Amino acid sequence: MVDVILGLQWGDEGKGKIVDYFAPGYDIVARFQGGPNAGHTLYVEGKKVVLHQIPSGIFHQGAENIIGGGVVLDPVILKKECNTVEGFGIDVKKNLFISHRTNLILPTHRALDKASEMQKGEGKIGSTLKGIGPAYMDKTGRNALRVGDLLNKNFTSQYIKLRLKHQRLLDNFNFTEDISTWEDDFFEAVETLRSFKIINGEYYINNKIAAGKKVLAEGAQAAMLDIDFGTYPYVTSSNTISAGVCTGLGIAPQKIEKVLGITKSYCTRVGSGPFPTELENEMGEKLRKIGSEFGATTGRPRRCGWIDLVALKYACMINGVTDVVMTKADVLDSFEHLDLCTSYTINGEETQEVPLQMEKLPLQPNFKTMKGWNVDTTNIKNADTLPEDMKKYIAFMNEYLGAPVKYVSNGPGRDQIITL
Template identity: 45%
Template sequence: MDIVLGLQWGDEGKGKFIDLISENYDITARFNGGANAGHSIERNGKRITLKMIPSGIFMKEVQNVIGTGTVLDPVSFKKEILNLQLFDHTIQPEKNIIISKKAHLVMPTHKLLDIFMEENPEYTTIGTTKNGIAQAYSNKILRQNLRVGDIWSPDFQSRAQHILYRDYKMLEDGGMIVLPALEEISKEFFDAVDFLKKFTCTETEIYLNNALSKGKRILAEGSQATMLDIDHGTYPYVTSSSTTAAGACSGLGISPKKMGEIYGIAKAYCTRVGNGAFPTELLDEFGDDLRMKGNEFGSNTGRPRRIGWLDLPALKYAVMINGVTQLVLTKADVLNGVKSVAVCTHYELEDGSLETVSGTLSENIRPVLKWMNGWSADFVNMKSGSELPEELKEFLSFLEAALEIPVTYLSTGPGREQILKMK
């Protein structure tokens, strides 16, 4: 099993890379997160954002697994499937998507609870997508939730209705004016559950391990990114699941002994959405220009992303804990034409000491920047890494030496084919 992971704060371009290489695999498997993810893929000049559906869906011979470590919102899933079929009517998702019976359900009231907590001054506001993901995971841990496999139980409707009523009453008691009405969200939810029953739901751990024993190739797909990991990210401004290589194993039920290549995706600069420490953040006109040039707006929410220089201490940390074997670098083309580019090589702490590897960021650290010559090139017609300008080659060599892993792919534009295989 090979794994594709984001190494920063998300939005690194995982969907494009998975779409590109998934033809080399028999199965793509999503191991974490829910509809809070957004993997953008371009096809025939059109762009679509996948949320729950694995990015291998456009390969007709590839099976796509939504694994046990995910949380599935039936309402969002139904909308995503219908949107996908409008985008490409040749896709037959009911034949190419397999869902874990053990994946937990996102209830409609989970979204309302998410909104309530984000807007209530009694709680820490972290800037979530308000998709109810944390509430689903927290109820999973509290053992108060329902799973996909429960939808076939004869008492499912009464159990689900009890949860919806309980949550709705809690929100009303908390002073929230709850819209839409309970009856309306209940009907939409149960209609979506009926739609969900059209899909194959099984014990995906057994399915995936049987596939591996038969020599099938699996590509594990992570959502969000390492610095948003619930344990290893910039807590509390993180997601609610494990986004690391270890999370792929637990989320899919596959032994770490069966891991192969671990592809880490990173931008040539940094972005993040929502609150939290961001040592290299650019709060000037250049940052604004880079946001527009790179189209740095959330694929799921449309929110403007915060922009910063490449952060090596955080990137080294992500490479270390994931055991990354190959680096895929994106957005170098966005820096095209910039006279000088910077990379944060160290953090200077309050006591004057320096950190070169770090996963614990605070507002009180100063980034130490290394400035390098910028590059200018015609990326549109570029076919080989040998055609890259010397300044960009030096930038890539610097990263390889610092991270001790090879840059094997370089994205040169937003298009599906705009990526160079370097090695």
């Protein structure tokens, strides 16, 4: 049995905490796509921890954690993350498994990412400059090096061959930055990576499922950043939707049961790209300040706005969402009124569908205004004592989305989550 947790907006919905909350009920937590551009924030022993590549179940000793073949992995960042996790007394090598099909991010991938983004000027897509795009390009171009290649004697010669190809591309960009120190760090981290449990991931996870083990598939980024169905070209380089679980872990669709989709009670976005409900005013600044909306990976201030139910319903549809988790509900505690986008007007026509190229259309969001609850909800433990106006807000979302809000997160703490 496989359940899935993924984001329904443009990322930063609080997936790390939610995976950490549900992880004790599963035998395996598996990342199925993305790379170190992810930033999953958890609070462990009162301390903030941001995981970029290690699955968010790592702090639960009873759960195995798998980095799947759909992930692109930076050995240097993995080594740093392991050091952080081990600082909490966790034996990372005991419960972390890495698929031999996982693609490697090389130093030259990072260089190519930086060079490409610099050349775009005002057309930048807001890359995290972690080498994600170039690594996936090598994957689809059938040039990639994978974790399993580390076990071959000729890995270094394979690396040099790919590096030379990348260098020719960098020369075309007139990229002159010295990356030799990046390479030193890379090969040092590669030696550490070789000491992990490198597995035949698809067989391993399917054998576990056949044995009755419960798997939680953890997504990075979010549905509206999906390479095929997101707000292209302002998207990531992988399939972030539930279908990516099958391609990223090597499991069949019928193995998937629940799909838990996570949304904030409002909307945020980092970097460039369309954002119909963005608030470029004092209200947006208030959301940013109360919600501490700064990127976990980049530190960039997030753009903030009201919840977009049109995009959210679309995300629920393409992911087959069974349960919605609403995070950061407490951020709205002090607002007098709340707006929910229920349709778009494009060229005089009203629609409840997400268009192909949002940023190129004269799109106006249409809102339903609801009364705010003006109650501190951070200490509420059960659904019965939620403010009536919050219950109305959730009920309206349920009716519109056709997928029920089953959980409400009302703070960053592990225990700050309410089951409806």
